[in-house]
Each structure stands twice: as structure tokens, then as C-alpha cells.
Amino acid sequence: MYPLLFRHVLSRFDPEFAHHAAMAVIRVLGIRPFAWAARGLTAPRADQAVHALGLSFPSPFGVAAGFDKNAVGVRGLDALGFGHIEVGTVTAIAQDGNPKPRLFRLVADRAVINRMGFNNAGARAAERRLSALRRRAPRAVIGVNIGKSRVVAVEDAVADYVASAVRLAPLADYLAVNVSSPNTPGLRGLQAVETLAPLLRAVKHAAGDTPLLVKIAPDLPDEEITAIARLAVDEGLAGIIAHNTTISREGLRTDARVVEAAGAGGLSGAPLKQRSLEVLAVVRQAVPGDFCVIAVGGVETAEDVQERLDAGATLVQGYTAFLYRGPLWARQINRGLRR
Template sequence: MYPLLFRTVLARMDPETAHHAAMVVIRLAGVAPFAWIARPLTRPAPSSQVSALGLTFDSPFGVAAGFDKDVRAVRGLHALGFGHIEVGTITAIPQEGNPRPRLFRLIPDRAVINRMGFNNRGATEAARRLQRLRKRPQGAVIGVNIGKSRVVDVENATEDYVHSATLLAPLADYLVVNVSSPNTPGLRGLQAVETLRPLLVAVRDAAGRTPLLVKIAPDLPDDEVEAVARLAVEIGLSGIIATNTTISRDDLRTGAAVVESAGAGGLSGAPLAARALEVLRIVRAVVPEEFVVISVGGVETAADVRERLRAGATLVQGYTAFLYRGPLWGRQINRGLVADR
């Protein structure tokens, strides 16, 4: 049913408008009595549980940052079967993001180009919403992804991240430093080890006991991926998320004119799968077995999730395929993981 709805209705809508419409439905799924119906149908099997970061995840598969930017749909996403929800990216200062249109589908590639620009209501508002969630626990593991405010100069990025971490870490099950989005000027330059070290140390100290991870770009050369992974272990981070979106446009099926008209931004979806898997293997080869590696990029099926787990991922995340698979995607993954055993 969903493929027909996508072809006839959603694919003709502006992608961002379609996302907002979908969020209304997802939020309803987390409200009684709908949650009472949805969760039993989507709940992962007990055998799918994963212990990591001092937490228990119902399933190894969760929602990547970018889907729920403002902590609005955690209950609904949990009701739809996802093992964890990573909210954000959240910045210290509220911001509108880049001008619309800023989200584009590449349907032949089952991919998306986005240049959203960290549109969100800021860390203070996110903290309020997280506090409300914590007053009524629903069982979801909530990660919080933080980024640099656009109006803050790169030279002052550390203070900006620390402000967000101080507000949000006490309310997060784990915290993620995003230095890899291509849509905030100067952000990816923070991935260089010499600039990344003091930033991560400062955020680590601000995060206290909350597990801290760093999210890296797929476009880093292999030796830099290794360097960041070793740095993360050296300074006592809990893990790495690999990877963010890519600026590459290689080997796409979508017509060149369509891709060019979409313009700049990060590419996510199926074309990212091979590089995301490659980066996962590079990271896992240089970090200890207990170090958490979350793999994201091009994941669409239970077989994809199983492949990442076999390649060394502790957990796996997805986002783009939600647009193409629909609201029962989490349930499909969970059932497929059990059937694959």
C-alpha cells in the first residue's frame, strides 16, 4: 500500500512538506490509543536486544539524526519499532537553516540530497522537550546529536558545542558531536585531528558520565578515518558514528540535469552504502572490540543491517529509506533480522 501512496501522492509533493506531513502521522503513533496498537505489532524480538554504552537497545536498528530534529517524534518512532532514536542535529542557538527548497529526492537511486543547514529550535527548547520525555519514560533509547551554530565562528566552535553539551548531556542516553555535515560552512574542517582533539576533550568533560561519540564524514581519506578513530579511543570517547552524508555524486542513476538542479548538499541513501561499509571496516580494524561503532549510510533492508553487524557494527542506523519504505520500515527490519538467523 505504501509504495502506491508514495508513487501517486508523496513523490509529487515537495520532499520537506511530505516529511512534515509524515511527522504528524508518526507523532500520532506514539499517543494512546494508537501506541497501544502499534507497539505490539512492531516490537523487536527479545533475541534482538543489544547491550552497548551501558544501555539496553531493543533492536540494533535505530533512526539516524536528521529525521527528528526537534525532539518531536520520539514516542512515535519508538512505537514504530526502532531500537533507538537519535534526535537533532541540535545547535546552541536556534536557526532556520538554509533557504528552501533544500531537500531533493533522487528516486532512481533511492537517495536524497539535503542542504537543510541544521534547522532547529535550539538546545534550550530541545532540553525542555527531553525533560518532558524523561518525566514519562517510554523505553526508547534517545541519542542527542549536537552541531555548531551557523552564526558562531569556527574559532569559537568549542564553546558553542560545550554550551549544548552542558544543557543536553544530562537528558541524553548518549551524546554525539557532529563535525561532518557538509551544510554548515567550515564544519568539516573540525575533523582534522589537531582541531578535533581540543573540541572533543572539552565536550567530553562537559558531558560527564553521558557516553560521547563523534560522527564522521564518508569523504575523509582512509588514513584520516583511522586517525580520528585512534583519537576517539585515546581520549576516552565511547564510540564513533560512521558515516554522515557525502558530497560525492559519482555513479548515480538519476539524470545529470536533475542532480545538477538539486545543487549542493549531502547525499544519503543507497549510493552511500559501499563507502559507509568500507569506513565501518576501517574504523573497526583500529579500535578495541568493546568500542562502539554505529554504522549508517545506505541501509535499507534487514540484510543490509545484518551485513553491517557482521562487518563489526555495534548498532546500525537509517533515515533515507524511511521515505521509500514507509512507516512500517522498522517493523520490516526487525522481522527480517529474526528471520535471517
């Protein structure tokens, strides 16, 4: 049913408009009577729980950052069966993001190009919403992904991240430092070990007892990924999220003119599958066996999730395939993992 709806109706809408429409439905699903009904169809079984970061995740499969930037759909996403929801990216200062259009479907590749630019309502607004969520806690774990405000200079990034961490860490089950989006000028330069170390140290201090993870880019050479992974261990972080979107356009089936017209931005979806597995292997080799590694990229089916788990991922996240699989995606994954 959903593939037909997508092909003949949803794919005709502007992608960002379609996303906001979907989020409106998800928010309705978070209202208590609807949430109870949805959870009866989608909830993972108790034996699917994963223990990591000192937390119990109802399922190993969750929603990656970027889908719910402002923590407005957490209850609905929980009702749809996701084991964790990583909200954000949240910046200390509210910002509109990059000019529209900034989200593009590559249907032939089951992929998306985005250059959203951390559009969000800011840390203060996220703090209010997360406070309200904590009064009626969902089953799912809530992670908060934080990034650099666009108006803040790179040399002032540490204080900017710390400002977000101070507000949001007390309300998050875990905190993720995003230094890997390709859509904020200068951000990826923070992944250099000499600049990343003081940033992580400061944010970890601000986060207190909240587990801290760092999200890396897939476009780094393997030796740099290894260096960051070892740094994360040395600095006492709780884990690594591998990985963000890519600036590569290699191996796409979509007409090159369509890809070129979409322009700059991060590519996500099925084309990242192989690199995702490669990055996961590099990270897993560089960190202790009990170190949390969250795998992201090219995940669409239960088989994809199981492949990541077998390769050493502690948890797995997805985002882009939600667009192509529809609202029962997490249910499909959870049931497939049981089989």
C-alpha cells in the same frame, strides 16, 4: 500498498512538506492508545536487544539524526519499532537553516540530497522536550546529536558545543558530536585531528557520565578516518558514528541535469552502501573490539543491517529509506533480522 502510495501521491509533494506531514502522523502515533496499538505490531522481541554504551537497546536498528531534529516524534518513532532514536542535529542557538528548497529526492537512486543546514529550535527547546520525555520514558534509547551554531565562528566552536552539551547531556542516553555535515560552512574542517582533539576533550568533560560519540564524514581519506578513530579511543570516547552524508555524486542513475539542478548538499541513501562498508571496515580495524561503532549509510533492508553487524557494527542507523519504505520500515527490519 505503501510503494503505490509513494509513487502516485507522496512523490508529487515537496519533499520537505511531505516530511513534516509524516512527522505529524508519527507524533499522533506517540499518543498512548495509538502507541500501545502500534507497538503490538512493531515491537522487537526481547531476544533482539543489544547491550552497548552501558545501555540496553531493544533492537540494533535505530533512526539516524536529521529525521527528528527537535525531539518531537520520539514516542511515535519508538512505537514504530526503532531501537534508538538519535534526535537533532541540535545547535546551542536556534536557527532556520538554509533557504528553501533544500531537500531533493533522487527516486531512481532511492536517495536524497539535503542542504538543510541544521534547522532546529535550539538547545533550550530540545532541553524542555527531552525533560518531558524523561518523565514518560519510551522503550527506545534516545541519543542527542549536537552541532555548531551557524552564527558562531569556527574558532569559537568549542564553547558553542559545550553550551549544548551542558544542557542536553544530562537528558540524553548518549551524546553525538557532529563535525561532519557538509551544510554548515567550515564545519568539516573541525575533523582535523589537531582541532578535533580539544573539541572532544571539552565536550566530554561537559557531558560528564553521558557516553560521547563523534560522527564522521565518508569523504575523508582512510588514513584520516583511522586517525580520528584512534583519537576517539585515546580521548576516552564511547564510540564513533560512521558516517554522515557525502558530497560525492559518483555512480548515480538519476539524470545528471536533475542532480545538477538539486545543487550542493549531502547525498544519502542507497548509493552510499559500498562506501559505508568501507568506512566501517577502516574504523573497526582501528578501534578495540568492544568499542561502539554505529554504522550509517545505504541501509534499507534487514540484509543490509545484518551485513553491517557481521562487518563489526555494534548498532545500525537508517534515515533515507524511511521515505521509500514507509512507516513499517523498522518492523520489516526487525522481523527480517529475526529470520
